[in-house]
Amino acid sequence: MPDDRWQPKLDQYLDSELSAEEMRQMDAHLRECASCASDALRRLQLKRATRLAGQRYAPSAEFRRRIEKQVAAKGRPARRWLWIPALASLVVLLAAVVTVGRWYERSRSQQLLAELADLHVADLASPTPVDVVSSDRHTVKPWFQGKLPFTFDLPELEGTGYKLVGGRVAYLEHEPGAELLFDVGAHHISVFIFRDRPEIERVFPAHESKVRVLSFHVESWAAGGLRYFAFSDASPEAIEGLCRLLKQAGA
Amino acid sequence: MSAHDASAGFEELALPLFDSLYNFAHWLTQNRDEAEDLVQETYVKALKGFGTFQPGTNFRAWIFRILRNTFLTSRTGLAASRTVPLESNNDDEPEQTVAISRETPESILLAEASQQQVQAALEQVPVLYREVLLLCDVEEMSYQEIADTLTVPIGTVMSRLYRARKALRATLAGKMTEAKHA
Numbered sequence: 001m002p003d004d005r006w007q008p009k010l011d012q013y014l015d016s017e018l019s020a021e022e023m024r025q026m027d028a029h030l031r032e033c034a035s036c037a038s039d040a041l042r043r044l045q046l047k048r049a050t051r052l053a054g055q056r057y058a059p060s061a062e063f064r065r066r067i068e069k070q071v072a073a074k075g076r077p078a079r080r081w082l083w084i085p086a087l088a089s090l091v092v093l094l095a096a097v098v099t100v101g102r103w104y105e106r107s108r109s110q111q112l113l114a115e116l117a118d119l120h121v122a123d124l125a126s127p128t129p130v131d132v133v134s135s136d137r138h139t140v141k142p143w144f145q146g147k148l149p150f151t152f153d154l155p156e157l158e159g160t161g162y163k164l165v166g167g168r169v170a171y172l173e174h175e176p177g178a179e180l181l182f183d184v185g186a187h188h189i190s191v192f193i194f195r196d197r198p199e200i201e202r203v204f205p206a207h208e209s210k211v212r213v214l215s216f217h218v219e220s221w222a223a224g225g226l227r228y229f230a231f232s233d234a235s236p237e238a239i240e241g242l243c244r245l246l247k248q249a250g251a
Numbered sequence: 252m253s254a255h256d257a258s259a260g261f262e263e264l265a266l267p268l269f270d271s272l273y274n275f276a277h278w279l280t281q282n283r284d285e286a287e288d289l290v291q292e293t294y295v296k297a298l299k300g301f302g303t304f305q306p307g308t309n310f311r312a313w314i315f316r317i318l319r320n321t322f323l324t325s326r327t328g329l330a331a332s333r334t335v336p337l338e339s340n341n342d343d344e345p346e347q348t349v350a351i352s353r354e355t356p357e358s359i360l361l362a363e364a365s366q367q368q369v370q371a372a373l374e375q376v377p378v379l380y381r382e383v384l385l386l387c388d389v390e391e392m393s394y395q396e397i398a399d400t401l402t403v404p405i406g407t408v409m410s411r412l413y414r415a416r417k418a419l420r421a422t423l424a425g426k427m428t429e430a431k432h433a
Binding site for chain 1: 261262263265266269270273274277278283286287290291294295298364366369370373384385387388389391393394409412413416419420
């Protein structure tokens with residue numbers, strides 16, 4: 001049964017409405033309590049499904065033009081100064097286009113990251129988080145042959161403090177990729193590798209980036225036509241260490 | 252501030268929200284023409300009342316509130332508000348969440364549900380719940396922003412969200428079961 005002390009706060013946790021301290025406490029609890037972790041996963045799936053399903057209706061181009069015209073016309077002061085509001089409207093319109101474009105890209109990147117966070121959480125909650133179970137990179141890498149339209153290199157982890165647990169095929173927007181699971185101390189790190197497509201490049205223009213999603217630390221980078229995402233609740237330094245080894249292996 | 256400056260400021264704040272306002276309006280009205288009328292009326296009212304908007308406060312919550320209040324006074328909105336779910340009578344009281352049996356195969360149902368099935372379920376959820384789901388999960392508003400938009404206390408937002416998600420899960424589970432037996 002989910003823990004009665006924590007379960008009522010799961011929705012607030014997933015809606016990022018708890019205080020930073022409570023978020024940390026919930027993170028720690030979810031690592032320990034399989035029942036609450038499973039409940040959190042179920043709620044996260046519903047939240048994500050609602051977000052995707054809710055972005056349903058788009059206005060027609062004709063209606064958009066009508067509203068823009070209506071809004072611009074209200075501020076027109078006098079006919080002889082017609083060019084000023086026209087110019088201002090154009091500037092505002094351009095700014096709006098840029099703002100909407102940025103908003104869209106930010107929203108897209110959040111959507112992609114949320115999808116990956118789902119995969120990470122779902123795998124950790126699963127009794128079989130990986131399909132190939134091996135700490136040997138020479139076993140894990142060949143397992144992906146014929147399953148992915150690309151290949152990648154894995155580093156030797158002997159003596160580094162990191163341990164390869166295994167891997168599985170994951171899908172991001174219907175595109176197959178590799179999901180590799182690593183252990184560092186008591187923490188798990190999921191590393192996702194996908195082909196770097198223009199749609200991903202547009203929302204992650206930076207060659208390398210570090211963000212936080214649902215309190216997970218995420219490091220992302222592009223190399224050799226591939227896009228890597230490392231997800232974990234481990235410290236940013238621990239994630240960075242593994243990412244460095246992966247980058248060196250792929251160099 | 253001159254009328255022209257105010258208009259430029261309004262455009263800068265309001266036009267980027269056009270797509271979101273339209274999506275929200277269409278979900279509320281379930282009709283393209285009514286959604287367009289609702290958004291148009293919202294922009295007219297917002298532009299007219301822009302002088303009363305306090306710079307530095309939340310413009311998004313302000314304009315969504317105008318849209319929602321305009322909807323509630325429309326024919327469709329009045330009809331929808333008469334269809335209030337029975338459970339909503341106590342929605343100022345904090346919801347006691349109840350653990351759902353681990354055996355409930357909801358994770359499987361959700362994983363198998365298509366986007367169309369979730370959309371159909373969302374359509375069937377009462378407007379009172381649909382709006383709070385859209386503001387939280389689609390618009391990604393904070394509880395405070397939702398409270399400002401709906402002009403209700405945060406506790407009410409939380410309890411409505413809880414009931415809305417419960418209603419959506421139940422509707423979706425029903426749809427999935429129907430589809431399996433069809």
